[in-house]
Amino acid sequence: xxxxxxxxxxxxxxxxxxxxxxxxxxxxxxxxxxxxxxxxxxxxxxxxxxxxxxxxxxxxxxxxxxxxxxxxxxxxxxxxxxxxxxxxxxxxxxxxxxxxxxxxxxxxxxxxxxxxxxxxxxxxxxxxxxxxxxxxxxxxxxxxxxxxxxxxxxxxxxxxxxxxxxxxxxxxxxxxxxxxxxxxxxxxxxxxxxxxxxxxxxxxxxxxxxxxxxxxxxxxxxxxxxxxxxxxxxxxxxxxxxxxxxxxxxxxxxxxxxxxxxxxxxxxxxxxxxxxxxxxxxxxxxxxxxxxxxxxxxxxxxxxxxxxxxxxxxxxxxxxxxxxxxxxxxxxxxxxxxxxxxxxxxxxxxx
Amino acid sequence: xxxxxxxxxxxxxxxxxxxxxxxxxxxxxxxxxxxxxxxxxxxxxxxxxxxxxxxxxxxxxxxxxxxxxxxxxxxxxxxxxxxxxxxxxxxxxxxxxxxxxxxxxxxxxxxxxxxxxxxxxxxxxxxxxxxxxxxxxxxxxxxxxxxxxxxxxxxxxxxxxxxxxxxxxxxxxxxxxxxxxxxxxxxxxxxxxxxxxxxxxxxxxxxxxxxxxxxxxxxxxxxxxxxxxxxxxxxxxxxxxxxxxxxxxxxxxxxxxxxxxxxxxxxxxxxxxxxxxxxxxxxxxxxxxxxxxxxxxxxxxxxxxxxxxxxxxxxxxxxxxxxxxxxxxxxxxxxxxxxxxxxxxxxxxxx
Numbered sequence: 001x002x003x004x005x006x007x008x009x010x011x012x013x014x015x016x017x018x019x020x021x022x023x024x025x026x027x028x029x030x031x032x033x034x035x036x037x038x039x040x041x042x043x044x045x046x047x048x049x050x051x052x053x054x055x056x057x058x059x060x061x062x063x064x065x066x067x068x069x070x071x072x073x074x075x076x077x078x079x080x081x082x083x084x085x086x087x088x089x090x091x092x093x094x095x096x097x098x099x100x101x102x103x104x105x106x107x108x109x110x111x112x113x114x115x116x117x118x119x120x121x122x123x124x125x126x127x128x129x130x131x132x133x134x135x136x137x138x139x140x141x142x143x144x145x146x147x148x149x150x151x152x153x154x155x156x157x158x159x160x161x162x163x164x165x166x167x168x169x170x171x172x173x174x175x176x177x178x179x180x181x182x183x184x185x186x187x188x189x190x191x192x193x194x195x196x197x198x199x200x201x202x203x204x205x206x207x208x209x210x211x212x213x214x215x216x217x218x219x220x221x222x223x224x225x226x227x228x229x230x231x232x233x234x235x236x237x238x239x240x241x242x243x244x245x246x247x248x249x250x251x252x253x254x255x256x257x258x259x260x261x262x263x264x265x266x267x268x269x270x271x272x273x274x275x276x277x278x279x280x281x282x283x284x285x286x287x288x289x290x291x292x293x294x295x296x297x298x299x300x301x302x303x304x305x306x307x308x309x310x311x312x313x314x315x316x317x318x319x320x321x322x323x324x325x326x327x328x329x330x331x332x333x334x335x336x337x338x339x340x341x342x343x344x345x346x347x348x349x350x351x
Numbered sequence: 352x353x354x355x356x357x358x359x360x361x362x363x364x365x366x367x368x369x370x371x372x373x374x375x376x377x378x379x380x381x382x383x384x385x386x387x388x389x390x391x392x393x394x395x396x397x398x399x400x401x402x403x404x405x406x407x408x409x410x411x412x413x414x415x416x417x418x419x420x421x422x423x424x425x426x427x428x429x430x431x432x433x434x435x436x437x438x439x440x441x442x443x444x445x446x447x448x449x450x451x452x453x454x455x456x457x458x459x460x461x462x463x464x465x466x467x468x469x470x471x472x473x474x475x476x477x478x479x480x481x482x483x484x485x486x487x488x489x490x491x492x493x494x495x496x497x498x499x500x501x502x503x504x505x506x507x508x509x510x511x512x513x514x515x516x517x518x519x520x521x522x523x524x525x526x527x528x529x530x531x532x533x534x535x536x537x538x539x540x541x542x543x544x545x546x547x548x549x550x551x552x553x554x555x556x557x558x559x560x561x562x563x564x565x566x567x568x569x570x571x572x573x574x575x576x577x578x579x580x581x582x583x584x585x586x587x588x589x590x591x592x593x594x595x596x597x598x599x600x601x602x603x604x605x606x607x608x609x610x611x612x613x614x615x616x617x618x619x620x621x622x623x624x625x626x627x628x629x630x631x632x633x634x635x636x637x638x639x640x641x642x643x644x645x646x647x648x649x650x651x652x653x654x655x656x657x658x659x660x661x662x663x664x665x666x667x668x669x670x671x672x673x674x675x676x677x678x679x680x681x682x683x684x685x686x687x688x689x690x691x692x693x694x695x696x697x698x699x700x701x702x
Contacts, residue, residue, distance in 0.1 A: 080456025105431020
C-alpha cells in the first residue's frame, strides 16, 4: 500500500509531543504566548461564530463539543467532565481538539487538549486579571490545589508578577503536591490550614475546586474590598463555589454571558443581573478595574474561542518544533469521485 | 520519556487501516454487517439522544458535528461538505468520528469516516429499501455516478439482490468510471444517454448527484407507479434533486423528520406534510410498502445514529483484525490531580 498523499495527512500533537513542546518552549513562555493569542481573539470578538457548547449529560458526567469559527479557521474541542473518574485513576477532564480550514473543510490539526486546556484556562485567568486585578497585587490565594492550581500560579507569575502563594485545599496532600511542584519556581509559598487564613492579605483569590455540586468555598466575610476574585471552579449547572453575597458586592466579568448564566457562579443571580463581557474590556468598550476598593470577579467557565486561540498557537509552533505526527485521517483518492476505486486499488495490482 | 499508560491510549483507524479492514472482510460483507448494526439501532430509536447536527456554514461549504448517545456509548462525526473542493483535487466530503464511553467520558475509538460514511450511507439506503422497495425489484437506476454510486450498487446487490444497473450522469466519464469499478461484480450494466432512459424498467431509482443547489434530476413523468425512489443527494438546505410533484405522489420515509424537513427533499413541502420515520417501520409501528402500485420515497439526509452504528461496527472489528494504531491522545498522570507533575516528570530526572 502506497503512502497517503499530503492532502490526506493531518498533523497530530500527542500528549507526549504536547509535553515536549511545552518543556522545549518553557511553561511560563507558553502561558504568556497563549495569553497573547487569547487576548488577540477576544479583541476581535465580532469575527467569531459563537455557538453554545453542545452537551450530552449523563448520570456521572458530561461530554461536550465546543465549536467556533472566525470565518477562516474552524475549531472545536471535545471535552468530558466526570468527577468520579479519579476513583478509577482517570482524569476528571480529558480533551482533544481539531482546527480546520473553513475554505475546504479539511482538518489541519488534531491535538490533545487535556494539557492544553489546563494551560489556556490559566492563561485566560491571567489575561483577565491584567485588566481586573489591583495594580500592586503580588499575593494570590489558591483555594483548591488540584490539577489546575500550578498552571494558575505560573500564569499569574508570568503575566502579573505574583510572587507569593497562599494555598488551601480540604485535602492537605493536594496543597503539599502543589507546593512541591512549584518549589523551584521562586514563589514564597504558605500552606494554610483554612480558607479564611489563605485569603488573608491576598490581592487575588483564585477558587478552583472540583466538586460537581453547589458549595460555598468562599463566604462573604472572607472577601475584602479591592480584591480580585478569579473563580474557575463554578463551571457547570449546579456547580458553584462562591456565596451569593460576594457576587452581589462584585463587578462581574464573564467570557460569554449566555453561557456563563447557565454554567457560572452567576447562575445564582437573576437572569438580567448586569455583567461585563471580557472582550468589551479588552477592546476598550468598557472599563475593567475602576477603583482600589472595587471587588472584581472573573466568573470563568471556559469558552470556545479560548480553545480556538490555543489550537492556533499550537499550529503555529509545528513547523519550528517538528513535534507532531502525521495522521492518515482523510481519504484522498487520486480522482475525487473515485473513492471506491481508491479502495480497490489499495488491494494492490494482484486483485 | 516512558510509554503512555493504557488508559491514555485511543485506538485509531486510519484511512489505510479502514481500507485494509474493508478489503479483508469484503465490501459486500461489510455493507451487510453495517446494515444490521444500523437496523438494530433504528429499532431502539428511543434509546438515543437525538441532537440536531451543529452546522457552521461558510460561503463555499459547511462543517458539521453530529453527536448522539444511547446512554452507554457516545459518538460524534465531524463532516464537511464543500462541492468546490473537487476543483483542487480534494474530496467534497471528508469525515472522521469518535466513539466514547459515557461512564468515563473517555474516547475509545477515533476513526476515519470518509470511507465509512460512504459505506454507512449505502447500507442505510439498502436497509430502508428492504422495507420499501417492490419485492421483485432486480433493476436499479443510479442517477449520479460519483463517489457514492458503487457503494449504493453493492449494498443493493448484497441486501436486495439487485443484479441490473442503469447508469446516468451528466458527465459520461463518471458513468464509465462506475461501470468499470463494478465490472467484475456480476451486474448487468447499461450506461444510459439520459435520465429518462436510465429509469426505464427500474424498480428502484437512486438519485445521488452532488450539486449544492436546487436541481430537478427527476421530473414527475419519469417516475411510474410501484417504484421505490432512493433519494440520497438532497441533503442540505437549498439542495434538492426531485420535482415537487414526485413528492406529492409518494409515501415519504425519512430518518429523523425535524432534520429532514430542513435538509431533505421535503424542504419543498409544507412543514406538516405527513412523513414516516424509518424506525417506525423497522420496529413495526408503521407499514412500509403497502401495495404494488405505491411510490415509496426514502428522503435520505444521513443521521447521527447511522454514524454511531458504523463506529460501533468498526470498534467490534478491532480486536480480531488488529487493524488500528494506538494514539497517545489522553493525558494520564499517575496521580489524576497532578497534571503539572506529569508534565515536569516528562522532562526526565535530569531536570
